[in-house]
Amino acid sequence: LSVEEEIKLASRELKEIADLIGPSTELLYVIGNHEEFLNRWIDSERWIGDPYNAIEGAELFAKIARKEAQGDEAIAIEEAFKLYGDGGIPKNVKFLTRESDYKVFGWQLAVHGDKGANGAKPSARTLENAYGKVVVGHRHMPGRWRNVIHVGTSTKIPLPYAEGGPGGWMHTHALLYHVGGIVAHVQSVNIIDGKKWRI
Numbered sequence: 660l661s662v663e664e665e666i667k668l669a670s671r672e673l674k675e676i677a678d679l680i681g682p683s684t685e686l687l688y689v690i691g692n693h694e695e696f697l698n699r700w701i702d703s704e705r706w707i708g709d710p711y712n713a714i715e716g717a718e719l720f721a722k723i724a725r726k727e728a729q730g731d732e733a734i735a736i737e738e739a740f741k742l743y744g745d746g747g748i749p750k751n752v753k754f755l756t757r758e759s760d761y762k763v764f765g766w767q768l769a770v771h772g773d774k775g776a777n778g779a780k781p782s783a784r785t786l787e788n789a790y791g792k793v794v795v796g797h798r799h800m801p802g803r804w805r806n807v808i809h810v811g812t813s814t815k816i817p818l819p820y821a822e823g824g825p826g827g828w829m830h831t832h833a834l835l836y837h838v839g840g841i842v843a844h845v846q847s848v849n850i851i852d853g854k855k856w857r858i
Contacts, residue, residue: 661712670740670748690754695735722738766793772795773797776788783805783807787805812828
């Protein structure tokens, strides 16, 4: 029921990951459809009259409006972490926008994968056409099609909203590295029952 409590929980998770990788390693926060729930909630003004969240909605609305009035880009989830996060945002966290371009070894890492060209539902083919080599996470399950790598989720499986049907969700990460400083490789690593399995 509480937006503030949700943000605090999320910020603790972010801090835990940032602490695990260490302050000298950059942690990218890629914006996707989940974060945009917050944008829609603020923009729709549904927080007005909400007995649990009216103050938080008003504060976020005002903070974002001020930034945009000054010509600055405001990322709603980042502003929420600044206002209500438990301990602030770690220094090694970088928030990416929908328009961000972040490539490593020629692989695009700034894309969640929930939107294709002109906002349409994407297929692996349209993602490859739009971005070339890309790593995405929207489906929450591993997959590979030519130059499109799908990673899994780091959440509990299943989450309540996804219960009841057949599922392919998996804890899967992508490792991107050079071999001999020449060829970039992407390796998918599944974590099954707490153990690593390579594909």
